[in-house]
Amino acid sequence: MRLTQHTDxxxxxxxxxxxxxxxxxxxxxxxxxxxxxxYGISENHLMKVVNRLAQEGLLHTQRGRNxxxxxxxxxxxxxxxxxxxxxxxxxxxxxx
Numbered sequence: 001m002r003l004t005q006h007t008d009x010x011x012x013x014x015x016x017x018x019x020x021x022x023x024x025x026x027x028x029x030x031x032x033x034x035x036x037x038x039y040g041i042s043e044n045h046l047m048k049v050v051n052r053l054a055q056e057g058l059l060h061t062q063r064g065r066n067x068x069x070x071x072x073x074x075x076x077x078x079x080x081x082x083x084x085x086x087x088x089x090x091x092x093x094x095x096x
Contacts, residue, residue: 007087009049012039014058014083018075029068056086 016035020028032050036043050069053059058078061069071078 003084004088006049006052007084009039009041009045010053010083010087011080012041013046013049013053013069014071014078017059017069017071018078021071021075025074027070029062029066029070031068052087058083058086 013035016038017027017030020030032043032046035041036046050059050061054061054069057072059069060072061067
């Protein structure tokens with residue numbers, strides 16, 4: 001199976017958001033700009049990825065001046081397979 005760049009970015013967004021998770025279960029909001037700078041990714045691409053992750057229930061987004069994004073559930077409750085299945089449209093295996 002080949003993963004798209006969209007899936008790669010989705011995993012990076014969720015990893016960044018998970019890094020803002022504290023042991024007490026609190027999170028600080030992060031912005032698309034923060035993630036774009038951290039990974040050197042276009043903000044326009046990340047907007048599409050974040051929108052998809054929010055639609056799939058993996059992120060909570062908050063609009064406005066004090067807005068941002070955060071994980072919808074604890075990092076330990078999110079599996080890599082859940083992310084790939086949510087983002088990848090075509091799950092066909094690649095011929096060897």
